[in-house]
Structures are given as structure tokens and as C-alpha cells.
Amino acid sequence: MAEKYYLDGVDELVFYDITASAEKRGIMIDVVERVASKIFIPFSVGGGIASVQDMRRVLLAGAEKISVNSQAVKNPAIIEEGASIFGRQCIVLGMDAARDPDMPSGYRVVINGGRTPTDLDALAWAKQAEKLGAGEFVLNSIDADGTKNGYEIPLTKLISDNVSVPVVASGGAGKPVHLEDVFKNGHADAALIASMVHYGDYTVREIKENLASSGVPMRL
Numbered sequence: 511m512a513e514k515y516y517l518d519g520v521d522e523l524v525f526y527d528i529t530a531s532a533e534k535r536g537i538m539i540d541v542v543e544r545v546a547s548k549i550f551i552p553f554s555v556g557g558g559i560a561s562v563q564d565m566r567r568v569l570l571a572g573a574e575k576i577s578v579n580s581q582a583v584k585n586p587a588i589i590e591e592g593a594s595i596f597g598r599q600c601i602v603l604g605m606d607a608a609r610d611p612d613m614p615s616g617y618r619v620v621i622n623g624g625r626t627p628t629d630l631d632a633l634a635w636a637k638q639a640e641k642l643g644a645g646e647f648v649l650n651s652i653d654a655d656g657t658k659n660g661y662e663i664p665l666t667k668l669i670s671d672n673v674s675v676p677v678v679a680s681g682g683a684g685k686p687v688h689l690e691d692v693f694k695n696g697h698a699d700a701a702l703i704a705s706m707v708h709y710g711d712y713t714v715r716e717i718k719e720n721l722a723s724s725g726v727p728m729r730l
Contacts, residue, residue: 515707516549518714521729523553524577524648524678524702526604530558531580532622537564539571546572554648556604560585565592569600577648579604580621583628583635586642593643603644607632607665608652617665624652633668640673647673648702650680658684658705666696678702686712686720693726 512523525545527537537558546553555568556577565576576596582589582603592601608627610618617632636647649669651662661682670677679698683689689701706712722728 511708512545513548515714516551519718519730520551520714522551522700523549525553525555525557525573526577527557528623532625533558536560537568539567542568542571542573554602556602561588562591562595565596565600569596575600575602575646577602577604579606580623580626582639583619583621583630586638589639589642589644593645598643598645601644602646602648603636603639604648604650605632605636605639605669606650606652607662609662615668617668620652624655632665633672636669636673640675644675646676646678648678648680649698650702651682654682655680656705657682660684660688661692661696661698661701663692663696666692666698670697670699676700684711686717686724689717690721690724690726693721 530537535558542555552574554575554577555573559576559578560581568576578588606620606624607617608620613631615631615633619628619630619632619635651665654662661679666679676699678700679692679696680702683703683706692698692701718728718730
């Protein structure tokens with residue numbers, strides 16, 4: 511599938527081993543190596559990365575970027591250490607956020623694949639992670655994820671407008687218009703898609719052509 515998406519024109523591939531942290535195991539490095547051998551675009555990998563040594567293994571396996579999420583919440587220093595050694599352009603903060611009126615921003619950070627709520631406010635955590643050295647955010651809405659009803663625009667706009675690094679919107683894409691909405695109204699720099707291409711509803715090419723015709727700058 512990675513090779514198919516690459517040939518279809520995807521700009522970047524993001525691979526998350528989404529149960530690695532919850533199962534307290536390392537990432538499937540053999541899968542990373544095999545995927546990296548088939549694609550020639552930026553490749554971001556996350557899941558179960560708990561140390562600088564883990565980061566090095568993933569980079570040597572062929573990834574360009576390392577995404578940390580649950581492990582960064584548990585040990586924020588990993589962001590700073592990784593950025594110091596590999597450069598902040600390599601360090602991506604994956605953040606899962608859920609609506610919560612009790613939090614100052616209205617969103618709470620959750621970890622372990624959305625299973626475990628934390629005491630962190632989403633906006634406060636984003637600002638802290640940027641200061642520590644995160645060079646990019648993949649911002650996933652737990653509420654929108656899997657719904658195919660569109661991205662969580664208020665959340666995406668909130669984070670995008672308050673950090674200076676690129677923000678990739680994640681969770682909720684079901685139609686090309688949802689990507690247009692998150693670019694124009696959510697101020698996202700990029701959009702992550704999954705089920706809308708995994709199940710064959712759209713091709714990457716169709717999505718990009720649709721966005722281009724809507725006035726969104728696209729690399730075709």
C-alpha cells in the first residue's frame with residue numbers, strides 16, 4: 511500500500527504503530543525498513559519510540575522523521591534530546607486531543623491511542639513541545655477520528671494560530687471538501703488522510719486534483 515500511495519502522488523507517508531505504546535513494546539522496525547525501501551518521499555514514523563536510541567534505529571531504518579506522542583507526554587525531555595541530536599526538523603509531536611470543557615483551551619491531551627486522559631491542556635502542551643524542539647505537529651482529534659465528517663476545525667485553528675511550526679491536521683477526513691475546509695478555515699499546513707484512501711473511496715490523485723480546482727495550492 512505504501513508503494514501504491516507513493517506512485518499515486520502522496521506528498522508524505524506517515525506510519526503509526528498505534529498499539530506499540532499501549533502494549534509496551536517497540537516499533538515494528540522490519541516494517542519500517544521494508545516500507546522505506548519502496549518509497550522516495552518524506553517518511554514519518556511513530557509508535558513506541560521511548561528513547562534517543564529508538565529514534566536512531568528508526569532513522570537508520572529509512573525514516574526521515576520520528577513522531578513521538580505518548581512517550582513525549584511521559585518524558586518531555588525526549589523531544590529536547592532528539593532535536594539536539596538529530597535536528598528539530600526530524601522531531602514530530604503527535605498529539606491526540608479530545609474535547610473537554612474543563613480545560614482552558616477546551617481540549618485535553620490523551621495518550622495510549624486515545625485510551626488514557628492526561629492532565630495536559632492541548633494548547634499548553636503544544637507550546638511547551640515547540641519550546642522543547644518539536645519541529646512539526648500531527649494534531650489528531652479523538653472526537654473526529656474515524657467519523658469521516660470532517661476535521662475538528664476549532665482545534666486545528668487553535669493550535670495552528672499559536673505555534674510557529676507546521677501543523678498537520680488529522681482525524682475526520684471523509685471527502686476532499688474536508689481537506690479544503692481544514693486548509694482554509696483550520697489554517698493547517700497539511701492534512702493527514704487514512705480511511706478515505708484505504709477503503710478506495712478516493713485516490714490521492716483525485717483528492718489533490720479536487721483541492722487544486724478549489725484554489726488550494728497543490729503539488730500535482
